[in-house]
Amino acid sequence: MTTATTRHSDRRISPVFLGIVAVTAVTGWATWTGFAEEPGIAVFLFVTGAWIVSLCLHEYAHARTALHSGDITIGAKGYLTLNPLKYTHALLSIVLPVIFVIMGGIGLPGGAVFIERDRIRGRWRHSLISAAGPLTNVLFALACTAPFWLDALDGVPLAFRSALAFLALLQVSAAILNFLPVPGLDGYGVIEPWLSYNIKRQVEPFAPFGLLFVFALLWVPQVNAVFFDIVDAVLNRLGVPQELASIGRSLYRLWN
Numbered sequence: 001m002t003t004a005t006t007r008h009s010d011r012r013i014s015p016v017f018l019g020i021v022a023v024t025a026v027t028g029w030a031t032w033t034g035f036a037e038e039p040g041i042a043v044f045l046f047v048t049g050a051w052i053v054s055l056c057l058h059e060y061a062h063a064r065t066a067l068h069s070g071d072i073t074i075g076a077k078g079y080l081t082l083n084p085l086k087y088t089h090a091l092l093s094i095v096l097p098v099i100f101v102i103m104g105g106i107g108l109p110g111g112a113v114f115i116e117r118d119r120i121r122g123r124w125r126h127s128l129i130s131a132a133g134p135l136t137n138v139l140f141a142l143a144c145t146a147p148f149w150l151d152a153l154d155g156v157p158l159a160f161r162s163a164l165a166f167l168a169l170l171q172v173s174a175a176i177l178n179f180l181p182v183p184g185l186d187g188y189g190v191i192e193p194w195l196s197y198n199i200k201r202q203v204e205p206f207a208p209f210g211l212l213f214v215f216a217l218l219w220v221p222q223v224n225a226v227f228f229d230i231v232d233a234v235l236n237r238l239g240v241p242q243e244l245a246s247i248g249r250s251l252y253r254l255w256n
Contacts, residue, residue, distance in 0.1 A: 107174030130189025166248025184210030
């Protein structure tokens with residue numbers, strides 16, 4: 001594989017990202033220990049912070065895989081610093097996913113690192129670049145659910161357990177949505193290199209609207225119910241009770 005020689009500053013972790021991690025850690029500790037007088041505020045900041053961290057890692061995974069697949073421009077664009085302000089569309093990658101979490105508890109796939117695909121050779125590499133982001137959500141979901149299936153949360157306050165369960169729900173929903181083979185989502189990016197030229201040309205005009213189409217469908221009650229039944233089934237398999245995730249969502253939505 002082709003790698004690039006980049007400046008050290010292109011790889012230095014951004015203070016913006018470190019600040020988000022710090023907020024997540026402090027509010028997670030406050031939720032764990034019961035230090036916060038208002039658990040809802042601590043849960044809100046903890047889940048939001050952790051969700052933004054996962055979005056940054058999602059985009060970093062795309063960028064890092066692209067770098068080692070041949071796109072030597074990645075470092076100069078700032079994508080390796082984990083700074084969300086460096087993304088091509090900060091609104092799409094960070095702001096909208098956070099708004100959707102606040103509105104309905106759905107892990108909206110972000111996505112805005114610009115990869116120069118013409119620098120990359122080989123269909124497998126193109127597929128791997130697209131898959132790297134949602135696979136990060138899968139790993140994040142496993143990290144969130146591990147304490148549940150390892151029975152490591154005995155005696156831990158309900159607020160923290162439910163916050164972790166809700167965060168796991170967000171990661172599972174993000175992974176499922178991202179892997180849908182819909183134009184504009186990573187799942188389509190995985191299969192696109194293997195499609196014929198004619199099919200790609202026919203699908204191309206619909207790519208900007210794929211994500212909007214998916215979320216329009218999710219507003220349909222029947223589709224929404226089926227989607228969350230799948231998410232709940234995955235969480236149950238990972239040892240996370242649906243009731244606990246619901247409590248976490250309620251604490252998170254502290255304004256209700």
